[in-house]
Amino acid sequence: MQTLINYTLYLADNALILAQRNAEWCGHGPILEQDIALTNISLDLLGQSRSFYQYAAQLINAEHPSAMPATEDSLAYLRDVFAFRNILMNELPNGDWGQTVLRQFFFSAYQFPLFERMKHSSDATLAAIAEKSLKEVTYHLRWSSEWVIRLGDGTEESHSRMEKALDELWTYTGEIFEPAPYEKAAVEAGFGVDATSLKDAWMERVSNILQEATLTVPAPRWMQTGGKEGKHSEHLGFVLAEMQFLQRAYPNATW
């Protein structure tokens, strides 16, 4: 049961932290239509995180009955940095529009094959969330792929900005495919998806899009990891400080 809880929280945290980062763009996008599009993606990810948190809360409450049962909000708002399991990439500051869309592309290119497999999970709830989310992710992937191509192939400036974004983010992509112990256990238990098995499909898609964007796949390099096991960058503390402010400042209040 603990494996299922940990695995579900990993899926939830990934979605929430990226939703939170993307939401920072709302009202500040480069074009009104794209402001709306990125907000949509943020809303989808937020919705996914809520489905996963609600499920995790249900599992936690069944496992550890308590006078203060876990809820989607207690999981999002009352855990500290070390309890969050999201990958490091999702907590990084947004950078410019190019870096934001490239990160979204990297993440969607992971979520897409992940949910394609997860919709056949032996766990019916995970399967259902994956199936529902897959429709959303299909759009995120198309939207972010198009933007990576557009910016890579656009002007000299946009091309060089995308090269910089690629350099900035690449070192965080390895973590996606390095399974944490709870991911390995989830695979063994039969409901999880083997992250290592998604790498080839991810790399193929990324190579194709980068090529179309006239960008070069970076050479293999050191990959930063740790987020999946709660060892984060300094950025996450600030993300949480902002996000959790009201719940922390006014404990036990209802909003």
Place this chain on the structure above:
Amino acid sequence: MSVQELEKIFQQKIDQEIKIEPKDWMPEAYRKTLVRQISQHAHSEIIGMLPEGNWITRAPSLKRKAILLAKVQDEAGHGLYLYAATETLGTSREQTMDDLHSGKAKYSSIFNYPTLTWGDIGAIGWLVDGAAILNQVMLCRTSYGPYSRANIRICKEESFHQRQGFEILLVLSQGTPEQKAICQDAINRWWWPSLMMFGPKDGESTHSEQSTIWKIKRKSNDELRQQFVNMIAEQVKILGMTLPDADLKYNEQTKNYEFGEIDWNEFWNVVKGNGPCNKQRLDTRRKAHENGAWVRAAAEAHSAKRAARKQEQAKVA
């Protein structure tokens, strides 16, 4: 046909409640008034995203975050419909936005006030959207077709926003003593600026008379303001809160709530650019626009390259 005859036909249509459509003849002053008013409305939606956007990352629950994010996104959508409506009058979105960024065009002064607590998100929904709806409901029947239709779409979403805002305050009003204080403080700060949203008193409103003849406007500023006060003075009782006006009292004879004098110095001061956030709001918009310049240029360059490649392929084939 002479201009006089065209004007006569135009006014007849208006009098008969026939909508004016983009390709119809219209007096230049009618067109100008509409461009000014619709673009102001559009800018208000876009600038209005900022004070509320200020609380998206700090919303106190995931549900509230989702609702607020969707709400601010709706405002961007309203801005889009309205910019499209100004385009039907021959003014491009670029031109309209340039006028906002240069400070030439105005937007609703209400958004020059800061959002300091979560209570402000409730107060904006309840009071600011509430005031805006009264105006927009009237504008659903405005004489210019595209503007009327844009307002019909907007009103559907706005009434949902107002309910959400009221609900935020309702929860606060039933919460801890600190939450009740947050609720009352937000109402205190947003009440008077909300009343100012209806504009100057009837005698002092410059564009009103002609706009009424053209049926762009169908109710006076003071009429709408009174309607608003009557509505809010009742609703505030449900919250168990008070409005910050010692002169507020119900008049049995007129069936209206009488209210105190608005601070018109403050009103004009904020209109002139001296509100707490005028500079900040405009700077933020300009910065977003400037930071997006390379993105827009890249999108254009890419689409030109693509078109050229397609043409090249067609030639080869």
